Amino acid sequence: MERHRIFSTSFxxxxxxxxxxxxxxxxxPSDVDLVIRWLTGYSQIELERVIAEEVTLEQFFEEAPALNPNASLITGVICGIRVEEIDxxxxxxxxxxxxxxxxVxxxxxxxxxLRS
Incomplete structure (x- = not known):
């Protein structure tokens, strides 16, 4: 399977x-940080670190402390694709x-x- 180039793009x-x-x-703009922290479990300091270190999106999610258990409640269309149907x-x-x-x-x- 071909890897998508977005995976190696820096966060x-x-x-x-x-x-x-x-x-x-x-x-x-602080709401952007809030929703990203909610999704990934990163603290604000950790978020600033991954930005400074220019980690790839793949690393960003691999190193994320914990994907929010309610992430699966995120539904709808983005870029013409239903997020809940992405394999x-x-x-x-x-x-x-x-x-x-x-x-946001x-x-x-x-x-x-934040699906609360």
Missing amino acids: ASIYPHYVAKAERKGQN DPLMQKIRYMDKLVDE GRGKKMTSI
Whole structure:
């Protein structure tokens, strides 16, 4: 199976796009960190470390302290694909993160985004 090139992309290279998306839509950029920490279990310090070290998305999720047990409640379409139907576990985690950031950008309530 061919590996998707996004897997070797650094988290640090996509993170500014997430923040910019939130800001462009008038949302608080710290909410981006909040949803990423919720999904991955990283602390803010750990998140800043993986950005500074430019770890790949594959490493980012491999080293994540704990994927949130409610991550499977993230559903819907991102990039034209239903996230709950993605077969590759790593791609699904990346798309979960995309979906959460998208919801921040759309101004959804944080309780809804964090599936609480």
